[in-house]
Amino acid sequence: MKDGGYIKKEDYAEPDCVLCMDDTDVKPIDTRRFIEKLDLYYGKNDYDGAERHLKYWLSEAVSGNDRRGQFTVYNEMMGLYRKTGRYEEAVDASEKALSLIFALGIEDTAAAGTAYVNAATVYKTFKESDKSLPLFEKAKAIYEKTLNENDRRTGGLYNNMALSLSDLHRYDEAIRYYEKAIDIMLNTENGELEAAISYLNAANAKEAQIGAEAAEEFISDCMERAKTLIDTPSLKRDGYYAFVCEKCAPTFEYYGYFLYANELKEISKKIYERA
Numbered sequence: 001m002k003d004g005g006y007i008k009k010e011d012y013a014e015p016d017c018v019l020c021m022d023d024t025d026v027k028p029i030d031t032r033r034f035i036e037k038l039d040l041y042y043g044k045n046d047y048d049g050a051e052r053h054l055k056y057w058l059s060e061a062v063s064g065n066d067r068r069g070q071f072t073v074y075n076e077m078m079g080l081y082r083k084t085g086r087y088e089e090a091v092d093a094s095e096k097a098l099s100l101i102f103a104l105g106i107e108d109t110a111a112a113g114t115a116y117v118n119a120a121t122v123y124k125t126f127k128e129s130d131k132s133l134p135l136f137e138k139a140k141a142i143y144e145k146t147l148n149e150n151d152r153r154t155g156g157l158y159n160n161m162a163l164s165l166s167d168l169h170r171y172d173e174a175i176r177y178y179e180k181a182i183d184i185m186l187n188t189e190n191g192e193l194e195a196a197i198s199y200l201n202a203a204n205a206k207e208a209q210i211g212a213e214a215a216e217e218f219i220s221d222c223m224e225r226a227k228t229l230i231d232t233p234s235l236k237r238d239g240y241y242a243f244v245c246e247k248c249a250p251t252f253e254y255y256g257y258f259l260y261a262n263e264l265k266e267i268s269k270k271i272y273e274r275a
Helices: 031-043 047-063 067-083 087-104 110-125 129-146 152-167 171-185 192-210 216-230 239-254 258-274
Strands: none
Touching: 031 047, 031 067, 031 239, 047 067, 067 087, 067 110, 087 110, 110 129, 110 152, 129 152, 152 171, 152 192, 171 192, 192 216, 192 239, 216 239, 239 258
């Protein structure tokens, strides 16, 4: 299997964890401004700028005694350090975010579920899927109680949870969760890219389970479906589209779609150049 195929939207931008409750003796950070500027850095593929931005806003949240702001920043830090391969920093941000769940009294909220997803994804990325799965299970219990059944956050959870199940050689379960993720994303506005990613991940899981030759028909079907979804004309050709093209290209290349892989790389390059 190609690790390059194991991708998800959380690699690009973590779900918002904004908690808008008032608190006393607190100077709240401007969370909307923080997220919007962070998205601009990611749109330019500028991870150094994103890190400076995160550290600045964390210092603001700490100095303002804004634990809700700290919770939001730590969630975003998990994603950055995961993407840049910095294990210790990613785990530290994860532990701090999770500790704030109980300090803030938000154990049964969607925001807590998102933090569990983010932390679990950190462990999965660094080949510790045995640690990630219990966190995904906590998120699943929360999301299924608090979110609409077609909420894209639940779809993202199912895709990411399936990655860990696949790592643990629980392939049938993994493919079932990929299918659940796809069903949700295809019923979500602009969910085509996430559904495409789940198709590619499912192809990898099936290859790992029974081998490339036996899985050829299944893999071919997944690749064609993913290709059709990525090429959806209505999708905005923005930084996230570029990111998905860049990260999907190695999987298409691995399965012999060389021309399409090169096309995705070129699309990604052009989008980043004009950003």
